[in-house]
Amino acid sequence: MSNGLVNTRDQKFILFEQLGVDKLFEAGKYQDYTVEDVNMLLGEAEKMAVNEILPTYSLGDQQGCTFEDGKVSAPPCFHEPYKKYCEAGWNAAHRSVEVGGQGMPLTVFSACAELFNAANFAFCMYPGLTCGAAGLIEKYGTEAQQRKYMDKMYSGQWGGTMCLTEPGAGSDVGALKTRAKRLPDGRYQITGTKCFISSGDHDLTENNIHAVLARIEGDPPGTDGISLFIVPKIKVNDDGSLGESNDVKTGNIEHKMGIKGSATCTLNFGEEENCVGELLGNERQGMAIMFNMMNEARLEVGMQGLGHATAAYEHALNYARERIQSRAIWDFSNPAAKPVAIIEHPDIRRTLLWMKAYVEGIRAMNYFVAYSIDRAEIAETPEQRNYWHGFAELMTPVCKAFSSDKAIEICSLAIDVYGGYGYCSEYPVEQYLRDAKIACIYEGTNGIQALDLVGRKLAQRKGENVFNLLQEMGKTVAQVQKIDFLGKYGAMLGEAVQAVGNLTKEFGAWSEGSGLVIPILNARPYLMIFGDLVVGWQLLQAAAIAVEKLEKIYGEAGAEGIAARRALARNNDEAAFYEGKVSAAKFFAVEVLHTLKTRCQSIEMREKTAVEMLDASFGV
Numbered sequence: 001m002s003n004g005l006v007n008t009r010d011q012k013f014i015l016f017e018q019l020g021v022d023k024l025f026e027a028g029k030y031q032d033y034t035v036e037d038v039n040m041l042l043g044e045a046e047k048m049a050v051n052e053i054l055p056t057y058s059l060g061d062q063q064g065c066t067f068e069d070g071k072v073s074a075p076p077c078f079h080e081p082y083k084k085y086c087e088a089g090w091n092a093a094h095r096s097v098e099v100g101g102q103g104m105p106l107t108v109f110s111a112c113a114e115l116f117n118a119a120n121f122a123f124c125m126y127p128g129l130t131c132g133a134a135g136l137i138e139k140y141g142t143e144a145q146q147r148k149y150m151d152k153m154y155s156g157q158w159g160g161t162m163c164l165t166e167p168g169a170g171s172d173v174g175a176l177k178t179r180a181k182r183l184p185d186g187r188y189q190i191t192g193t194k195c196f197i198s199s200g201d202h203d204l205t206e207n208n209i210h211a212v213l214a215r216i217e218g219d220p221p222g223t224d225g226i227s228l229f230i231v232p233k234i235k236v237n238d239d240g241s242l243g244e245s246n247d248v249k250t251g252n253i254e255h256k257m258g259i260k261g262s263a264t265c266t267l268n269f270g271e272e273e274n275c276v277g278e279l280l281g282n283e284r285q286g287m288a289i290m291f292n293m294m295n296e297a298r299l300e301v302g303m304q305g306l307g308h309a310t311a312a313y314e315h316a317l318n319y320a321r322e323r324i325q326s327r328a329i330w331d332f333s334n335p336a337a338k339p340v341a342i343i344e345h346p347d348i349r350r351t352l353l354w355m356k357a358y359v360e361g362i363r364a365m366n367y368f369v370a371y372s373i374d375r376a377e378i379a380e381t382p383e384q385r386n387y388w389h390g391f392a393e394l395m396t397p398v399c400k401a402f403s404s405d406k407a408i409e410i411c412s413l414a415i416d417v418y419g420g421y422g423y424c425s426e427y428p429v430e431q432y433l434r435d436a437k438i439a440c441i442y443e444g445t446n447g448i449q450a451l452d453l454v455g456r457k458l459a460q461r462k463g464e465n466v467f468n469l470l471q472e473m474g475k476t477v478a479q480v481q482k483i484d485f486l487g488k489y490g491a492m493l494g495e496a497v498q499a500v501g502n503l504t505k506e507f508g509a510w511s512e513g514s515g516l517v518i519p520i521l522n523a524r525p526y527l528m529i530f531g532d533l534v535v536g537w538q539l540l541q542a543a544a545i546a547v548e549k550l551e552k553i554y555g556e557a558g559a560e561g562i563a564a565r566r567a568l569a570r571n572n573d574e575a576a577f578y579e580g581k582v583s584a585a586k587f588f589a590v591e592v593l594h595t596l597k598t599r600c601q602s603i604e605m606r607e608k609t610a611v612e613m614l615d616a617s618f619g620v
Contacts, residue, residue, distance in 0.1 A: 003050050004318065005118040005311045007360075008042065009577055011111045014364050017545055018538075019371050021107050028378035029096075030105050038108050045112035048088060052081040053119035060122060060261030061431055065202070067253045072201035075261045078123055082204050086156030090116070091127045092134070099138055099146075100154045110303060110370040114363070117307025122261035122435065126159060128300055129199045132293045133160030133211045137230065140281040140289050148236055149209050159205040162293050163194040163212040163231075163267065171448055173287065174223040178214040178269065180277065190214055190231055190277045191270035193251070198442065200265025201233070201250040207242060208233040211293065212269065212277060213286050228286035229277035231269065247275035258434035295396050297443045302366050302399030305407035308436040309362060312407075312414035313355045315429055320348055320417055342417070351417060354591065355410050357584040361535030362403050364542065369395045390465035394457050395534070397449035402531030404439035405446055411436050450523035453530070458504060466504055473497045473537045480540050483547055486582075489589040493540050496596040500533050503600040521611055522603045529599050536585075536593040543585035546578035553578070 015021045015038065024030045056077045063075035085091065094109040095101025104112075116124050134153035137145055152158040169175040178192025190212060194200075201208060210231045219225035235243035251266035269275045281289045320343040328344050331337035342348045372391040379385035411433040415422035422429045440446045458466050474497060480490030503526070507519045519526070553575050554560075559568045569575040 002314060002318070003046060004314050005049060005054070006046075006115050006307075007310070007314070008046060008115075009573075010360055010363065011042065011114070012039075013542070013545075013577070013581070014367050015107065015111060017549075018364065018542055019107065019367060021105070021371065024105050024107065024371075024374050024378060029103065030374070030378065032103075033105065033108075041104070041108060042111060042115075044088070045090075045115045048085065048090065049115035049119040052084050053116060053123055056081055056123055056261070057120040058428060058431065060120060061258075061435075064260040065253055065263040067250065070250060072203070072250055072253055072263050072265060074126070074202040074204050074263060078126075078204060078261060081123065082126065082156070085127060091156040092131055092154040095131070095135070095138070095154060100151060105374045106370040107367060107374050110367055113300070113303050114307055114310065114366075117304050118311040119307075120261070121304045121307055122259040124304075125259070125262045126199050126202065126204055127156060129162065129297070130154075130156065130158070130160035130205075132296050132300075133162060133209060135296065136211055136228075136280060136289060136293050137209075139292060140228075141230070145230060145278060145280070148238070148240060149230060149232070152207075152240070153209055157205060157207075159199060159202065159208040161197055161199050161208060161210050162290065162297070163197055163200075163210050164290065165196045166193060167195055171445065173213065174221070174226070176213060176215065176226065178212065180214040180216045180227060180229060182216065183276070188214075188216070188229060188277050188279060189270060189273065190229060190275045191273070193266065193268050195266045196254065196442070197265045197267050198262055200263060200267050201253075202263045206234075207236070208248075210248065210267070211280065211290065213290060214277075216283060219284060223287045225284055226286035227283050228280045228289050230280050231275065231277040235276065247272050257437060258431070259438055294443060298396050298400040298449070299366070299369065301439050301443050302369075302403040304439045305400075305403035305405075305436065306359070306362050306366055308432050308439070309355075309359050309403070309407040309410040312411040312429055312432045312436075313352075313359045315427075315432075316355065316414040316417040317343075317352060320352060348417060351413050353584065353587050355413055356580070357539060357588040357591075358406050358410060358535065360542070360581075360584055361539045361588065362406060364538035365395070365531075365534050366399055366403060368538065369399055386461065387468060390461060391469055393460055394453075394465040394469060397444075397453045397457060398527060398531050398534065400443065401440070401446035401449035401527055402534075404436070405528070406531075407436045407439065408433070446527075447524055450527040451520065453527050454507060454519045454523040458507060463504075463508060467501070469534075470497055470501050470504075473533070476537055476541045476544070480544050483544060486540070486543060486547065486586075489540060489543075489586055489593075492589045492593045493536055496533055496536065496593045499597040499600040500529060503529075503603060506604060515606070517608060517611060518603070518606050521608065525599065525603060529596055532592050533596060536588055536596075539581075539585040539588050543582045546581035550575060550578045550582070 022035050025033045059077045060075040066073045089102055092101040093104045094106050097103045130153050134150050137150045153160050164173055166176050180188040180190055183189055212229045212231045213226050215225050216227055232246050233248045235246045237243050247270050249268045251268050254264040321341055323342045324339050325342050326339050327337045328340045369392050372388045375388035376385050414429040418429055421427050477490050477494040481487045510518050554565050557568055559565045569579050
């Protein structure tokens with residue numbers, strides 16, 4: 001039975017049949033986990049998502065956050081679910097047991113996180129950011145700092161944030177003006193203003209621990225001169241008890257298009273010159289340290305995009321099955337024919353299949369990256385570690401940007417399926433679209449992600465990461481082309497892999513010469529091409545597995561021929577599921593993969609009109 005948010009059968013297919021997540025349990029840090037454990041965890045996550053978090057979705061949007069007398073309150077409906085979420089250990093489930101986590105593989109936690117985000121990602125931002133900030137203290141903090149802050153953050157008793165953005169320093173973080181002045185006791189006086197700080201202030205926890213980027217007096221300008229500081233909202237005594245206010249004040253909260261349950265704050269540090277912070281790590285390593293949290297957060301944003309996409313699709317699918325409207329196309333000229341569910345109409349079917357293909361492909365892509373991180377964690381040799389870690393490095397900006405951009409399209413199409421009702425607040429899909437947009441903007445806009453991919457990630461390890469991934473795709477091409485009725489679709493994947501590989505090599509050559517403007521100008525289109533390629537690869541890989549499973553099901557049932565197999569699939573959930581995997585792959589190959597060569601050729605034409613055009617010509 002569908003939970004209305006996430007297709008848990010597809011989750012398990014990707015985990016167990018496509019990725020083979022049980023390979024993680026063979027040795028090393030995850031050897032105490034079993035397949036039964038994973039099924040149990042997914043079941044518990046589904047209960048938490050559906051029974052506790054989902055009821056806060058529309059209500060949290062209606063209640064929103066409030067700012068009165070300098071204090072911020074989260075939606076009242078968030079309090080009890082937050083308490084239950086933390087008590088169940090979800091706050092730090094994928095952290096090690098030694099620091100209070102469950103030692104859960106990131107791949108498994110990602111599947112759980114998809115359920116949580118599909119239920120309400122505005123809610124999930126509070127524990128998610130806390131876990132990320134605590135992770136920085138775990139990795140770079142002193143033992144004293146870990147004892148003082150980390151344990152209570154991982155437990156959810158205290159919250160956490162990352163404070164980068166300032167009114168004059170958004171994507172250009174190096175332009176920040178927040179200052180840190182050395183104090184005689186080794187701590188620092190912090191002065192400055194940060195804006196757009198998610199979870200910046202709220203009443204879900206008794207304290208909030210901020211990871212603040214600032215420049216120590218006398219340090220050089222730009223990102224090289226930035227350090228990172230632990231700045232609590234309320235000062236913490238050496239014994240862990242709370243002290244006096246730390247002169248961190250909320251200036252206002254933003255009134256936003258969506259995620260109204262997430263408190264987005266302007267924070268003023270040191271208005272009374274009494275804000276004290278502790279250096280985290282070494283001086284001038286602030287950006288390098290913060291990127292650990294930012295990369296983790298970018299993967300989380302990819303999961304947020306997936307969460308919105310899957311929830312929007314599941315709602316649209318259910319509505320299309322229930323909404324009765326118009327005669328079927330084959331009965332259109334028959335006035336006596338009864339109207340049918342709109343899922344019978346070709347345009348709706350095509351729309352739903354487009355949504356399904358992208359949702360399942362993006363799910364597989366995000367899980368694959370989490371799996372790569374887990375494989376790197378248990379690697380026995382440096383070569384294996386670099387191989388798997390390279391995929392995660394390469395794919396982080398793609399997961400963030402591609403998942404969130406496609407989520408917007410999927411949520412918009414969900415509204416189309418609902419028709420006029422989808423535009424009304426009585427139905428949830430309009431909120432999905434409003435909420436989803438922020439994922440394209442924060443943690444580095446999607447344009448910044450594209451520049452990161454083209455400017456940094458493609459060149460890492462001299463291009464080994466990207467070409468290792470293309471080689472993995474080549475293995476799938478060879479596998480799929482051996483399957484008679486999938487052969488032509490495998491050829492489409494092969495052609496797309498070749499086209500993207502050639503363009504990637506061209507980018508490298510241009511970047512070394514005078515043609516750097518072309519890769520930069522086309523960074524966003526390239527990222528979307530790359531994302532489509534990865535999704536197509538994952539879908540066809542899944543289709544090859546599904547074909548094998550279908551042959552077994554049909555063989556055991558004695559179903560020979562298309563008619564017999566379709567009849568069986570109508571009454572066999574497993575057969576219907578696997579047929580859906582094959583259909584999604586075939587559709588995507590023709591609809592999207594088949595176009596990638598042409599899209600690559602468009603970039604290879606080196607058209608520079610956008611940068612050569614006069615500013616005045618954009619509008620007189």
